[in-house]
Amino acid sequence: MTITAAQVKELRELTGAGMMDCKVALGETGGNIEEAVDWLRKKGISKADKKAGRTAAEGLVGVDAGVREASIVEVNSETDFVARNDAFQEIVRNVSKVALAYGETDAIAAAKYPGSDKTVTDTIKDAVGTIGENMSFRRAAKLTVAKGAVASYVHNAVSENLGKLGVLVAIETDGDAQAASAFARQVAMHVAATNPLALNAEEVDPAAVEREKEIFADQARQSGKPEAIIEKMVEGRMRKFYEEVVLLKQAFVINPDLTVEKALAEAEKAIGAPAKITAFVRFALGEGIEKEESDFAAEVAAAVKN
Structure with a gap:
């Protein structure tokens, strides 16, 4: 071919x-x-x-949080110029508030927009005519704990709780919720920086694990070593792989001498009780979306020709 x-x-x-x-x-x-x-x-x-994947979509990620729950949403626009528009930012704030109540993306889209009889979807459609650019509500997530805290973090926020990268982290504990929230926010900052694939090794996609094992094994075989040695080499490489992609096994960015798991154990002293990180969510604006790139010079040439 x-x-x-x-x-x-x-x-x-x-x-x-x-x-x-x-x-x-x-x-x-x-x-x-x-x-x-x-x-x-x-x-x-x-x-x-x-x-x-190339991140090309514009818009904003927004969060809204209570003590034991928090929501995160992504609303897309065509240009970064519109993302800086006050009206667009207000839409993202309100959608994140609806997300805190409804949680699921489809339910949020069909829910009433704050202060209106229209749905979130219809409100955004109406705003397209007002703002003059195509917009869409893409996704949402919500984390909740019965006891403990859910903290949020927005990296390089353009306004309060609005930016291009947002994270939620949930910690369950019977201890001090304020101390748990403070540590959860540090973990959220860590997640923003490191983008882990999973909370623990058991949650890593089995297909991704097998893929890494196959690649490591093929690399090791090129050394000409016996299969028994290759197996040991692969085991060592997989341990390193988990340290790189599993949140609890990663070196904590706040204190790289500790893993996140060990940092949590240290934080339990301030929390005053055992604590457990139960979930995290990380939204980076436009991840997984590829925007068609236009050839501006070709467009001008075509316009002149026509």
Whole structure:
């Protein structure tokens, strides 16, 4: 099959590998980008360990929080200019308030918008005509604990509780809720910085685990070592993998000498009782969305021609 320059460019951006290596990888995998990433990693060529989707969608992430519950939403717009608009920001604030009451994305979309007889979805549609740009309510999440605290954190906030990256962290405890909330906020800042895949090893996607094992095993076999040694090498690499992607096993950004798990044990002294991190949510604006890139020069040339 023919490998296009666009495919090579995309693979280079994902892996940091050279142009010819990317072309060979795509040829070996029939043009499948994800398989080509794995092929490069197995050959030790890729400089990137994880595929990262290009974040192109604009808008805002908003949070709303009580003591033992908090919500987070993402509302998208076409441009960052509109995201700085007061009217748009007010919409995101109100949608996050509705999220605190309803929790599920579909329920929020169908719920009444604050101070209106219209639904959240219809209110946003009406705002498109007023603000002059397409907008959409994309997703939401809510965390709740019976005892303890749920803390929120918005990184580089453009306004109170509004920004492009938001995190919720829930801690269950019979101890001091204020101390638990303070520690949960620190963990939320950690999650914003490290983007863990799961709370604990058991929650990591089994497919992702098997994929990593296969890649590590193929890399180890290239050393020519016996299978028994390779198995030990893979076990060691997987321990390192979990330390990198599992929240409780990560080095705590506030104090890198401790893991998050050990930092929680230290925090229990101030909380005054055993505590457990039960869940976290991290929304980065536009993650998983690719916005079609236009060739401005080509558009101008076409306009002149016409």
